[in-house]
Amino acid sequence: xxGSPALTGRGLSRVFSTPSGDVHALTEVSLEAHAGxxxxxRGPSGSGKTTLLNLLGGLDRPTSGTVWLGESELTAMSEAxxxxxxxxxxxxxxxxxxxxxxxxxxxxVEVPLRLVETPGDERERRVAEALELVGLxxxxxxxxxxxxxxxxxxxxxxxxxxxxxxxxxxxxxxxxLDSATAATIMDLLAELVHERGLAAVVSTHDPLLMxxxxxxxxxxxGRARPRGRHTAA
Numbered sequence: 001x002x003g004s005p006a007l008t009g010r011g012l013s014r015v016f017s018t019p020s021g022d023v024h025a026l027t028e029v030s031l032e033a034h035a036g037x038x039x040x041x042r043g044p045s046g047s048g049k050t051t052l053l054n055l056l057g058g059l060d061r062p063t064s065g066t067v068w069l070g071e072s073e074l075t076a077m078s079e080a081x082x083x084x085x086x087x088x089x090x091x092x093x094x095x096x097x098x099x100x101x102x103x104x105x106x107x108x109v110e111v112p113l114r115l116v117e118t119p120g121d122e123r124e125r126r127v128a129e130a131l132e133l134v135g136l137x138x139x140x141x142x143x144x145x146x147x148x149x150x151x152x153x154x155x156x157x158x159x160x161x162x163x164x165x166x167x168x169x170x171x172x173x174x175x176x177l178d179s180a181t182a183a184t185i186m187d188l189l190a191e192l193v194h195e196r197g198l199a200a201v202v203s204t205h206d207p208l209l210m211x212x213x214x215x216x217x218x219x220x221x222g223r224a225r226p227r228g229r230h231t232a233a
Contacts, residue, residue, distance in 0.1 A: 004070065005032035006199035007056060007167050012065035014051050014222075025051040028065070029224045031217055033167070033199040038190050040210060041203040043219035049203035050171055052219065056201060057090055057169045058082040069167065087116050091160035093170035093189075097152045099144040099159075106131065106140040109159045116163070130158035134188065150181040154188070161192065168193065168200040179208065186212045 014026040026048045033039045041049050054060040056067055058074050067074040069089060074082060091112070092098075099108045106127050113123045131137050134154040144152050153173060160168060170189065174182035186202075190212040193200045202213075210216055218225040 003034060005068075006035050006070060007033040007201065008068040009052070009056055010066045010068070012052065012055050012062045012067070014048075014055060014060065015063045024222055026055070026062075026222045029219070029222075030065075031201075031224070033201050035166070035199050036194055036197045037214045038193045038200045038202060038212060039215050039217060040213035041201060041217045041219060042205065042207070042210065043203075044205055047219040048222040049205075049219055051222075053169050053171050053201060053203055057092060058086055087112065088163065089165055090167045090169065091163055091165040093153070093156050093160050093168065093173045095172040095175040097144070097149075097156050097176075099152055099155055101144055104141050104143055105136060105147065105155045105158075108144070108155055109162050112159060112163045126162045126164075127158075130162040131155075133161060133192065134158045148181075149177050150185060153177065153185055157185075157188065157192070161196070166199065168198045168202075170200065170202040172203055172205070174204065174206065174209065182206065182209065 009029060009031045012026055012029045016023045016025055029052060031039065041052060043049050055062050061075060069085065074085060077085065100111070109127045109130050110123055113126060118126070128137065131140055134157050136151060136154050136158065139147060139151060144155070147155065173189070174185050177185060186209045189200065189202065192198070
């Protein structure tokens with residue numbers, strides 16, 4: 001793929017110290033994600049997927065290695081600088097949806113825009129656009145408990161898109177959904193990534209979702225096995 005990567009991990013390792021000894025959760029993993037590309041990180045539970053995504057998004061710091069957003073080294077930034085990056089350049093989608101129960105769908109989508117003090121009129125426009133993109137314009141005033149699991153995850157996607165990020169990170173975004181709904185959500189993610197030119201890193205353990213990937217990085221026991229561009233069997 002041509003052009004400079006939007007997100008780069010170089011030699012990422014993460015070691016956790018425990019009373020019974022060191023746990024090597026990730027060992028020398030490198031990857032690149034380009035604008036308009038859906039990179040799927042695949043592996044069984046415990047393979048290091050969440051650890052890798054936490055490092056790429058600045059939620060944790062590697063024991064060794066570096067993370068770059070374009071030409072900016074995320075791992076060299078202060079906590080305050082990383083927080084600003086997470087609010088303005090990076091967005092997350094969580095397996096557990098991560099919605100605030102007492103807020104409506106629109107109010108949940110609005111949260112990240114309030115954190116960066118987006119003006120009211122602009123907030124309203126972005127929220128409406130994001131909900132329209134995920135097909136939930138008619139559900140703007142409903143609270144999470146009034147929505148299905150698939151609809152709740154769509155709200156999570158809308159919230160992630162509202163801040164117009166460069167990079168999208170999704171940790172098992174279909175993990176709590178049935179297979180049909182999971183396929184629909186992954187189709188939606190792939191479509192939005194390609195249309196909006198996002199660099200997306202999405203983790204999953206579901207082999208049925210590989211067909212939506214532009215590239216797949218396979219993790220086993222914290223080590224990477226690159227597979228290149230995915231082609232259906």
